[in-house]
Amino acid sequence: MNTAYLQALEFTFSVTAPVFLIVFLGLYLKRKQHINDEFIGIASALVFNICLPTLMFLSILNSGINLAEQARLAIFAALAAIISFYSFWWLSPLLTQDPQDRGVAVQSAFRSNLGIVGIALCAKAYGGPGLAVGALLLAVVTPIYNILSIYALTKSLRQNEKLQWHRLFLDIIKNPLIVSIACALIGLAMGWQLPAILDETGRYLGSMTLPLALITIGGSLSLSALKKASSLSAYTVFAKLVLLPAAVTLAAWWYGLSGVELGCLALMFASPTAAAGFVMVRAIGGNHQLASNTIALSMLGSAISISLLLYLLRLNALA
Template identity: 25%
Template structure:
């Protein structure tokens, strides 16, 4: 499978946003409004629809849910622990770490949804929907907590206001209750969600300042290493602990290795942190996905029986 070809659209949109912001009249003031539109409306709509429209069989996927959530907890704990590592902790800015820790465990749901059907087939969409529904609230809680703490904002208040958590939990609740989007409304909802993908990636590119990455090299290497090397290993371990079958193991490995979420940048910027640095990490993560996906699905997949 050509992962470079799969990830090129995301990377090219980041590059387009970067060039538009710097070479045209569409400057940062314009893209700040795009950030808000994506974060508060477009992307939550995408998450809601992706969960509502995918059948959830909780009985058959209880092991996958346990493995996914356990992997999420380990990933969040590792990202939080970076300031306490020998040598590394002395070279980290705690506020920058608060904004960047999320890069080490969050994932790009669009790439996951696009990839799983090619790797596993239609059954994969059901399995990835389960992981998205249960792990996105957990990942977003992990993303918000350090930023709310360092910004001295109420953690519970920030969670209740987080549109990504609201969209995901509403989608999960609707699915479990058997509620569906009316057929006449679904095309509109689908187009709103699709718009978030292009605009979110372009906004990340517009907010990126490549020079900012040099200001905290150790932090960048640490969170990206967790995301693209350590997390797939954790996923393989959890697949064995929860005795997942070959298909579920492959989906979990893919879930662990896709690039980080483009909304990492939007969340950091919306909460008053260094969005430019986080946008740079999002860009590098998109590129590193070309290495971590073959590593997870090829090398580790063979070890896990996938």
Template identity: 40%
Template sequence: MQNLVFSLNVVAPVFLIIILGVVLKSTKQINENFISISSKIVFNVSMPALVFVELSTADFDASFNVKLLAFINVGTFVFFILAWILALVISKDGRDQGSFIQGSVRSNFVIVGFAIIFNMFGNSGLSKAAIMMAFIMPLYNVLAIVALTVPLHKEKQVGFKKTIWEISTNPLLLAAVLAIPFSLYKIVLPLVLSKSIEYLAAMTLPLALIGIGGSLNFESIKKDSRLAVIATAIKIVLIPLVLTSLAIKFGFRGENLGAMFILFATPTAIASFVMAKAMDCNAELAGNIILLSTLGSVITISSGIFILKSMGYF
């Protein structure tokens, strides 16, 4: 019973804020313009502040784990290839294939994942999550571009230099790179500056979670959702089940295992819809995957935390 209560206490607050976003949107307390602007603030300002705060104050040597970083990147890449093969089998439409592949592997780790990890492990877990984010985010971006262009034979339209520039100027990645020297050399910012950054960081998760709730489109799911259901099953059931089991076999335990499970189990990233729409793939399918995986992950993440906690893995 204690482990069940722990699981609910970790997951429920996150999804209650997402539900609040749904309610606020349906009652017209917020609109698309608010969601768009707040998302930009989160991505460009407050989330980088959160990443900087957590990494700059962390014990980098203790949090940096090469074996863990290699595992999450290799595991993600392997499932990307498997999702691609499956997409070729179940759909002949390149627009569907791109959205399916991306939706099957790209996690909403930075928003939903960070919130859950903070509830599970506090700041020490969040520091590990920030390092994981810094190394998995570039891979997510590259794989997303490949998935959304190659099936439509548009890979030549997306220049290599442009791709590298977009990845290297990602605000979250820049914040992580900037924070590392502060962590390594124990540099302390002036109190006024550090407090200001902490205030920005503190508004990240509530604002981002409300934005996710406001972005969910329940109307589109009424249409054909076979591909969305399959992609969702891969994202929130198959990937966390297989990769977390392998992680246990490889000896991962405690906060490291917990953070890895959340990375694998979090629902599909909202950014997958934006990119699918921008690159002329099936944006409706991308939206359906986001919706189904977000709703389904309430059960799968809670169950996973309960099982792992009960078995003494963290």
């Protein structure tokens, strides 16, 4: 039994420690002014528009996964995202009486940082198969996150304003990640194989993705936001890091998922609040301070919560 505990502990730290050390390296580099906001902005755009789409495309195309066999996983992930949103939406009046904070809190509680932290953890924990499954989950859940986040913010901040569904749909289908994953799924179904030169070039670009993305996440963290964190921020982060991953993981296990699928699903939903949520809240005129607080708190807290979740999964030989 002691050996099992030690092996589970060793596996857990081998996955989570490198990821969060690079995040904290980004925080250190920003504080020492080795990087600045301009660098973070340019690097984030490079990751979002070029590097991450390339990584996702190659991960799926070269994975050899059977799309028909992954249908159960895709359906479960979509339902988990939708049910978690409406659960937090219905419960949110218990946390705040301010209708304008309702949408911000709900978005922060249900929306995970899939494209950076989640993918990095899947890749570190399960290698190539983890990247492929993570990319598939990203493709399924990202549009749902975008639609429901805009709905929540519009409903709470601009209660008399109608959603412009056509514009939202266009934004989703033009998202570089969605485009790259859709192309990869088509290529996988048709048996595409890239020329060696293009494949190797893509691997160079893809290898930049995770370290550069994690450094920008760390550089974007605001320690001053932590000093202004409210009780609403703390409750929201508890829901994000504890309630959501526990519920999704248990439901997935009951549903019959196991191994890489269960592990990647748990890691994705356990990831901290998506940094993109701050941009969306600020653009729509919401409480961006609350959004900033929850992002910072969830990023720091997830180093512990994700490690504990992964440790329990490994100890019980579930993933």
